[in-house]
Amino acid sequence: MSENIQIRLKNRPENAPVAQDFEVFHGQIPVAGAGEVLCRSLYLSLDPYMRGQISGRHISGAIHPGDTMRGETISEIVTSDHPDFKMGDVVMHQGGWQVYSLAEAAELTLVDHRIEPVSLALGIMGMPGLTAYAGMLYLAELKAGDRLVVSAASGAVGSMVGQIARILGCEVIGIAGTDEKCRWLVEEAGFSHCINYKKHDLRGRIEKYCPEGIDVYFDNVGGETLEVVMGQLALGARVVLCGLMAQYNTDVVPAGPNPATIIRARATVRGLVVYDHFDKKQEFLNKVLPWVEQGLIKYREDVTEGLENAPDAFVRLMTGKNFGKTIIKI
């Protein structure tokens, strides 16, 4: 490839994004300056938080029309003017939605050689996996025997939340949006139950699966699902709020559950942002990689080939049509 390709934001969508909200740019491959490293991306991670960046509401900052989309990539080093990195090294960094990118050495991390396939470093062994790990080990005060519910359960974060909790002795109930996702979660990922919220009465199913209430809820969606679940917390429940899928696609900020639900259950509700937990990355890898190697943890990747197809893949992700960690193979 002798040119660079970038995907830029064209329009700020008001609701769910469409492919036409993005445009493809062709340009020259950048030239590394003193101390810089030129990277060629192999895999790009697409994540729901990007919708928040487009709206200007994400804590990591806004993306404006005309800007190249940001995102985490796994890249191979093409040229390096820094002693810590050499041509051919595989690194993780914020390469963005483009083929070539320049980086300072401080922005690059070598991918742990134990991660195989390497794309897992963007998913269950990367930021989404660390999110789940921090939530389960540090925020949820998990106890064996807890009944845990997780929404967006077949996603990278959700499927790891459920499987880590299962390994730690919990009974896990997932919430997902298709029968196929539910089937995979129960048959492959070892969830006790999974509720297809588009098809079944969420409230009634939770009552059935958690007759004594929910001990731990890990929320990736907010909105109506959060409200229904909060009405069914057990005494002393713990709730980890992590994602807001239900409101990323709208500029109208919806309300949340009534505070009475928290008082009644004497619940503890905590907000989780993975940036606070980067210091636990080695601990996470050391603990969870063996589980993956032993086959205790299953994963799904939703891989699309070609950077030009990233807008379509992002649209599918934001409308729940993906299945597993959404990755672009460049």
Added chain:
Amino acid sequence: MSENIQIRLKNRPENAPVAQDFEVFHGQIPVAGAGEVLCRSLYLSLDPYMRGQISGRHISGAIHPGDTMRGETISEIVTSDHPDFKMGDVVMHQGGWQVYSLAEAAELTLVDHRIEPVSLALGIMGMPGLTAYAGMLYLAELKAGDRLVVSAASGAVGSMVGQIARILGCEVIGIAGTDEKCRWLVEEAGFSHCINYKKHDLRGRIEKYCPEGIDVYFDNVGGETLEVVMGQLALGARVVLCGLMAQYNTDVVPAGPNPATIIRARATVRGLVVYDHFDKKQEFLNKVLPWVEQGLIKYREDVTEGLENAPDAFVRLMTGKNFGKTIIKI
């Protein structure tokens, strides 16, 4: 007094209660059976949670039309058929809105002789005080230097929350509904600031008094106040949800703050019900009574004479027209 007087619920109000929702009954003084104790109430506590009982929404159970209103009283023992209690003992119990009541010994507690005046056992040295103590010492993870905001700040719970926090080294900002209440909180109770939310822009004042955000919020009201405050939490904030004044007077259950407010602040939100903390009562008395004796804690009582006037006093309480702990002197 040779007859008993009771106040019963007549109608379930839809909005704020009016005195006509209650009626006065005159009847005979009950006669104590084997092992029972006959009590004559001296003071009756009126509390916002009673509005929830009337609606059938409080965790302690419902009060139906025709039922005598329930409530905590300080009573003198008239006759006793139990060895642990004798005539003239002053006890605390659920005497209800009536002059005479029968009780089992197990339902009675002798009032700690250090509590002076004895009516404080219904207020700052009783359940409201214990509520504040448990919230501050066990739920709020208080640190010296924290900036704490408390709503319904001049009430029994709110004024104790603020003063305990102040004694423990926090800067305290109250939210109350009249200038008179605000003045008392700043000039007498040692709050740093108090915001009259009916007169001033709550959001703007909090920004001014907490330019780096709120570290701890103790909520007695829910509704719009909760929503405004949740938008201004500092990183790592702790929120104790305790009361729902804004929704007691309505059958429409309002929504709560958007979950993004909790995620953004990495906040910890906990529900507080004082019933869980009765085991800390002695610890509370031993720690806080000296503060009261040393004049470190100020209090206000809003005393109405005569049980017949309890409905009027309750109406004033539920419309924020009381000032301090609402007590009926019988």
